[in-house]
Amino acid sequence: MPAFHLRVSFFSCVVFLLTALSVWNVPSAFSADGETGLFPQNATILFQGDSITDGNRGRNLDPNHILGHGYQFILASRLGALNSEMNWKFLNRGVSGDTVQSMRARWDKDTIELKPDVLSILIGVNDYWRGASAEEYRADFDELLAYTKEKLPDVKLIIIEPFATRKSSKKPEADIADYQAASRELAKKYGAVYVPTQEMFNEHIASQPEENYWIWDGVHPTYNGHWLLCEAWLDALMNAK
C-alpha cells in the first residue's frame, strides 16, 4: 500500500530514494500513532449514554458481548490492541432510550461505583426527541456533571455532541442546535474534551448519494457512521493532548 503520493514530480526520484533510506517506520493504518499517552497505565475508560452507546451490549459478565457494537467497540478494540502495554480496561454502560434524567437515576451504580479514570458521555437526542426543552437538558446535565466531579474529582471527561438529522425531527430541525450549544457550554464549564459530530455528519451525508449510508433513521449511525464517531472521538482527544 502506498505510504504517500508525490505532488512535485521534479523531486519524486530523489525523495523516493532518500525516503527509502530514511523511513524508520511508516505507520500502517492500524498503528497506534502516539495514543499510548492518552490515558494512564491501567486506566478504566467508561462509555455512557443512550442506545447509540448501548449497541446491544451484553448484560452479564460474558466478555464475548460485553461492549456492544458501535463506536465504543471500535475504540476499545483499536486502543486496547495497539496500546496493549498500557493495559487499559474499557466498560460500557449505555442504556437504550436514556435521557439525562433516566441516566441520572442509575448514575451511582453505573458510573460512580465503577470509579472510571476516563468517562465518555453521549446523551441528548432522547431529551430532544421526546420533548425535554433545551433548558431542562442543560440544567439536568449540569447537575449530573457537578455531581460527577464531586464524587470523582480526578475523572477525565469526554462529552460527545448529540446529533440528529432531518429525518428524526418531530420538532423543527433547528432545535437540536440548542441542545448542542448546551453540551458544548457544559464541556467548557467542566473542562471536558468536546467531540463535535453534527457538522461532520452533515458533510458526509451531503456527499453521499445513498440517504441512509451514515445514519439510518435520523438518530442511529450505521456501521459506516460509527466509524466517523470513532474518528471524531479520537481526533478530539489527540488534539486535546
Place this chain on the structure above:
Amino acid sequence: MPAFHLRVSFFSCVVFLLTALSVWNVPSAFSADGETGLFPQNATILFQGDSITDGNRGRNLDPNHILGHGYQFILASRLGALNSEMNWKFLNRGVSGDTVQSMRARWDKDTIELKPDVLSILIGVNDYWRGASAEEYRADFDELLAYTKEKLPDVKLIIIEPFATRKSSKKPEADIADYQAASRELAKKYGAVYVPTQEMFNEHIASQPEENYWIWDGVHPTYNGHWLLCEAWLDALMNAK
C-alpha cells in the same frame, strides 16, 4: 502525530524539506490506504461462521444491531466509511455454535440466496471442540466450498484460519493444527484468500502479562483480539491484491 521517523540522521534535514514539499497526502490512522480496489463497486460482502462471527448480531432488519460486534463490525465500519464512494454492503450470517455441518444446513438461505460478491468464512473451532475429526471437518468443508463455487462461480472467497488456545482444549492442544492444515489446503484448492491467525494470537498472548487480554476463554477474542483479527483479514486481502 508523526508521519514517520528518520533512521539516517545525515539525510534528515534534506528529507524533511523535500518531503514537506512533496507529500501530497500522508494517510492518517483512519485513511483508506488503497482499499478502494479491494472489491467491485456496490459489492456485497458476507461474513459467515460461528459465535466469533455472530457477535450477538440482530436477527431482524433493524440496522442498529445488524452486524454484531467483532472483527466483522470493525471491518464493515472501516471499509464502508473510508471507501464510501464504492457503496459496499456488508452482511453477517454467523450463528453461535455452528460447525461446518450445521452451517451447511442453512447455507442456501443464509449464503447462496444472498448472492454475495465476497464471502468470508471462519469455521472450525466447534468441529474441533465438539469432537468432529479433522478428516470429517476437511470433507465437510470441501463439500461446502465445492457447492458454493458451483452456485456462485464468481464469488471471491476468504477463509480465516480457525484458532484456539490451550485453555479451550478438551483434546490435546496439538489437534487444532490438523484442522488448520485442512482449512489452509482447502483455501488453496478453491483459490481463496487465506487469513492466518494462530501464530499471530500465540505471539500476542506470549507478550502480554494478562492471560485473557486477547482471547478470554480459549476460543472467543476479547475486543482487543477482534482488532487483531481485523488487521489479519485486511493484511491478507491487501497482500493478495
